[in-house]
Every structure is written in structure tokens, then in C-alpha cells.
Amino acid sequence: MRPIPAILAVAAGALTLISAVPASAAPGVALLSSQDGQTRTINDPQPRQCHRGFGPNSGLANYTEGTILVFPDSNCRTRIFDPVEPGDTKNGNIGSFFALD
Structure with missing residues (x-):
């Protein structure tokens, strides 16, 4: 039987390898639209990278896989969690957004 410290060291090493894998983009497109007809397309948004929206009376369509x-703010800092699932749209105050995965 192996000593406990050796088992813990192996487990810690495995966790380090798993967490060292870089995050990948959410494949697809996020489409923003404003009240006055402007549009912006974000291709393959990176996880947790903040993107500015158009603010009040705008929309976001999630055509990504995540x-x-x-x-509501322009810096992804407000503690209001408003998820948009793949294939869904959201209309309202789109101040900013980021992909979770």
C-alpha cells in the first residue's frame, strides 16, 4: 500500500494538469443589435472576455454552443446573472456580455 502523502501528491499533480488546459472559445456567433439598426457580430467569443453591448433597448442572439x-453595465461587473442559452435571444438592456464556456 502506498503512503498517503504519495497518493495526495499524485492526485495534486493530476489536478494541475487538468486545470492547465487552456479555455477555448464558444464556437459560433453572438449577434448584437441596437434600437437604431446597428449590428455587431462577435465570432467565437472567448470565455470571460467582456464585450460591450448597445445598452437599453438592444438585443443579443446567442448562436454559439455555450x-x-x-x-446591464458596460464592464461585465454588475452582479446580475442573466444567462442566454445557445439558440436563445435576449432583448432589453444589453450593456455587456461574456461567454461562460
């Missing part, structure tokens, strides 16, 4: 969080 969930997107929408924030």
Missing part, C-alpha cells in the same frame, strides 16, 4: 451571461 451559455452567454448578459450584464
